[in-house]
Amino acid sequence: MAEKHDVVIIGAGAAGMMCAIEAGKRGRRVLVLDHAKAPGEKIRISGGGRCNFTNIHAGPKNFLSENPHFCKSALARYRPQDFVALVERHGITWHEKTLGQLFCDHSAKDIIRMLLAEMQQAGVVLRLATAISAIEKAASGFRVTTDDGPVEAASLVVASGGKSTPKMGATGFAYRIAEQFGLPIVETRPALVPLTLDPAQLEKIGQLAGVAADVEARCGKAAFREALLLTHRGLSGPAILQISSYWREGAEVVLRLMPDIDIASILKGMRRTNGRQAAHTALADILPRRLAQFFTDEAKLAGRMLADLSDKAIDALSASIQNWTLKPAGSEGYRTAEVTLGGVDTRALDSRTMQARQNPGLYFIGECIDVTGWLGGYNFQWAWASGFAAGQEV
Numbered sequence: 273m274a275e276k277h278d279v280v281i282i283g284a285g286a287a288g289m290m291c292a293i294e295a296g297k298r299g300r301r302v303l304v305l306d307h308a309k310a311p312g313e314k315i316r317i318s319g320g321g322r323c324n325f326t327n328i329h330a331g332p333k334n335f336l337s338e339n340p341h342f343c344k345s346a347l348a349r350y351r352p353q354d355f356v357a358l359v360e361r362h363g364i365t366w367h368e369k370t371l372g373q374l375f376c377d378h379s380a381k382d383i384i385r386m387l388l389a390e391m392q393q394a395g396v397v398l399r400l401a402t403a404i405s406a407i408e409k410a411a412s413g414f415r416v417t418t419d420d421g422p423v424e425a426a427s428l429v430v431a432s433g434g435k436s437t438p439k440m441g442a443t444g445f446a447y448r449i450a451e452q453f454g455l456p457i458v459e460t461r462p463a464l465v466p467l468t469l470d471p472a473q474l475e476k477i478g479q480l481a482g483v484a485a486d487v488e489a490r491c492g493k494a495a496f497r498e499a500l501l502l503t504h505r506g507l508s509g510p511a512i513l514q515i516s517s518y519w520r521e522g523a524e525v526v527l528r529l530m531p532d533i534d535i536a537s538i539l540k541g542m543r544r545t546n547g548r549q550a551a552h553t554a555l556a557d558i559l560p561r562r563l564a565q566f567f568t569d570e571a572k573l574a575g576r577m578l579a580d581l582s583d584k585a586i587d588a589l590s591a592s593i594q595n596w597t598l599k600p601a602g603s604e605g606y607r608t609a610e611v612t613l614g615g616v617d618t619r620a621l622d623s624r625t626m627q628a629r630q631n632p633g634l635y636f637i638g639e640c641i642d643v644t645g646w647l648g649g650y651n652f653q654w655a656w657a658s659g660f661a662a663g664q665e666v
């Protein structure tokens with residue numbers, strides 16, 4: 273005999289726990305299953321241990337999807353302020369870092385404790401370290417076979433996340449369930465991930481590993497103004513993680529270093545006032561020293577005085593810095609990606625409820641759907657909002 277619940281949720285991550293709380297509050301008997309030993313493992317490691325739990329500016333424009341309209345309904349019905357109110361009800365203090373990103377003052381574990389307390393209050397049953405071997409349709413809804421025995425429920429919510437960071441329990445299981453029930457999948461790829469350079473490029477710029485700078489990173493029409501970090505393997509830092517979601521194999525990434533500064537004008541001014549200064553020394557007033565040396569070497573201006581440089585040479589040097597074009601060879605992949613781009617095709621889901629159109633009772637929420645946020649608390653906001661939406665319906 274199968275154990276009976278109203279709702280079975282696969283995945284005790286951000287989306288699954290939010291959905292469980294909302295469904296439990298409505299009086300539904302909810303069981304959450306997870307193969308991991310602890311709930312919310314990605315919450316625990318997020319935001320450097322402080323969880324960037326939302327972004328006060330979160331709106332549809334901050335999400336990538338083949339259908340950019342899909343996320344609107346859920347985001348409108350559960351807003352960043354709603355999550356902030358929940359956090360404050362639990363006495364968790366927070367701060368805004370930059371660009372609307374809200375972090376816990378103390379620890380990401382506060383968010384997990386909060387969600388567990390809410391689940392307990394809503395009567396949700398949480399079963400961890402439970403492997404799922406099969407899912408099938410049953411007369412009363414869905415039957416899930418676990419190593420703890422079979423369970424049945426009228427509603428099955430798939431909240432098992434994407435493929436990113438497998439060491440934190442990611443499996444891509446949601447896509448297999450979607451395929452089993454005939455839902456199409458938008459091709460998945462790692463996103464919010466460092467980009468790698470080929471050996472020839474690394475030979476040139478590997479010496480810059482560890483250097484950080486303010487940039488505007490562009491790829492196609494997308495542009496992000498944040499920090500760049502050069503590494504032994506290529507490009508990282510928030511600007512690169514952001515642009516990685518838009519980058520495709522073969523495309524170039526254009527970096528505008530020190531985007532607010534007119535480097536050519538400054539160098540020309542210095543040439544008037546201090547022409548005997550070496551070009552790389554002058555440039556080091558504007559850029560980190562190693563970058564200044566690198567760009568003057570590349571322009572074959574090492575050791576040259578500013579007074580010796582023509583306007584054309586200064587303009588070319590400045591352009592090489594503010595239009596620095598690199599062709600990444602690849603990305604660091606799912607191992608280090610923060611999220612998975614693509615996923616369950618939104619055309620197969622109802623945007624108000626997250627229910628599969630052709631499979632009543634089957635829901636997908638969170639990262640496994642083809643809705644991917646920018647870096648900066650947007651992905652958790654999607655997890656909360658989609659979990660909330662399904663939680664009102666299951």
Ligand code: FDA
Binds near residue numbers: 284
């Ligand atoms: P999530 O992956 O959180 O949860 C899925 C759950 O399903 C897991 O508990 C997993 O164990 C379980 N599961 C998987 N396969 C299963 C199976 N076969 N059987 C049973 N259970 C299974 N976002 C943000 O907004 N702010 C931030 O600060 C960060 N920081 C950050 C840091 C790092 C290092 C990473 C990797 C990611 C982030 N993110 C983030 C992204 C954020 O973590 C992500 O978008 C959400 O966790 C997605 O929530 P979900 O609930 O959809 O999946």
